Amino acid sequence: MTGSAFEQALAAIATAVNEELAKLMPMVEGPEGRVVEAMRYAALDGGKRFRAFLVCGGADVLAMPRTQSLRVAAAVEMVHAYSLVHDDLPAMDNDDLRRGRPTVHRKFDEATAILAGDALLTRAFEVVADPATHPHADIRCSLVSEMARAAGAAGMVGGQMIDLRAAALGLDAQGLERLQALKTGCLIAFSAAAGAILAGNPTAQAKLAAFGADLGLAFQVGDDILDVEGSAADVGKATHKDEAAGKATFVSRLGLEGARNLANQLVSRAKNHLDGLGTGAELLKAAAEFAVNRRS
């Protein structure tokens, strides 16, 4: 598979999930409409939609209908968007810029940003639990459970907590790996496995989740490399921030060469997990390559 075939698929899914998100968060009349505006601002525009791609790509491997996978993809992107909105807050990373635009608390205000994040997270579960996502309630409940596990204190939020304490903890490469496995890996693993949950296929679910976990880590190592090598114009946010903040990254812990080696190992391990899933998995393999070879 060529890189450009992958990039076309990524772009097509990004367009489709943007439309799905817009439909799932219609504008609202009345004074509470402001929070919906902020939700839409946070979730509708920009982003590679890499998690949505993984949901749809994984579901395609198992021939699950796009109507189903797009709803789950939209829910995952809501969770991802909420985490960015809260992460950007002054009390957290204090970022003014996200994807080249003012962050939600800069565009609106801090209170609205807190509420918009809360409502995005809530809406994500509502979307997944809705019968439109899958005719079988047990499948929808599994999606809710797994998404909650990936997003909660034993997953993404746990990773964010460690991240806040990372400087004080003085993490080595292993500690950093665990931080990232929780902070970004769990939701990416859920994204990759969601199609197999839709299909009710536990064997494929385990393979795709393992693929996603390695891929997620590779993606983060790629992020750290980009922070050193990328330009702000390409990346769409401030680069060289980690270094300036004295933050532990895979590059600071392993060196640039060591980080590149780790990323390559992870990508090849990720691809191995896909063995036995047929030629439909080629696109996911290309996604793994992208995780470490992207420019933004």
Place this chain on the structure above:
Amino acid sequence: MTGSAFEQALAAIATAVNEELAKLMPMVEGPEGRVVEAMRYAALDGGKRFRAFLVCGGADVLAMPRTQSLRVAAAVEMVHAYSLVHDDLPAMDNDDLRRGRPTVHRKFDEATAILAGDALLTRAFEVVADPATHPHADIRCSLVSEMARAAGAAGMVGGQMIDLRAAALGLDAQGLERLQALKTGCLIAFSAAAGAILAGNPTAQAKLAAFGADLGLAFQVGDDILDVEGSAADVGKATHKDEAAGKATFVSRLGLEGARNLANQLVSRAKNHLDGLGTGAELLKAAAEFAVNRRS
């Protein structure tokens, strides 16, 4: 039913839901444990557990097992606790004191408070979706959907958004009623109706939800009256705050007498919704009386 019989039932459910919450949020080793500590600090201690009482009381009316209703009650209390943690943040109400103790961001820090709220909300959905809550997945999905609807932008978060803008909007009594219906009414209505969702009984669900909506509003009118009449020692938080902040309340809009009349009307309407649910509903009627006659 005597007031003290109701108070005993309330206290018994509070004890039971506290134990359930402690079990559902076990301490965690590792650096992410701090967020779990903050979740426990926010959710385990204090509070009347009025929402938990409504869940269990409503479920009792329909003879649903306490093992099921306590899990839903715990989930609702997690959602309630998360909303208080975020509401207390400096960018929102900026409160230092909650139930006579430092608020989460004062006890821990702001970032930890944001994350603890996020994780409580996430855990609530995880708990409800778990097969331990009810053997039928369609029931669990309904609970997830209804809880999300009650908590999200069309419910609690929408109400919080209006609340933030209330001063600028210059709300009249009707606008205030809608604010409170969203901010507190939706989750209280869900709490009251949850037992009927567990029972798969749509008729009882509609009655109990209508009861809960009126009760929720009565409760809020009661809060406004308490803010004027109560002492900080009884209420466990600063009183006369609304007045000092020039905030629109039912008392400021309707006068103390008008607010008392509204509360009484709501309570009697709330109780009428319970007609036809048998003698098991007596305890819920006592809860409605409590909403407007409490001292804290």
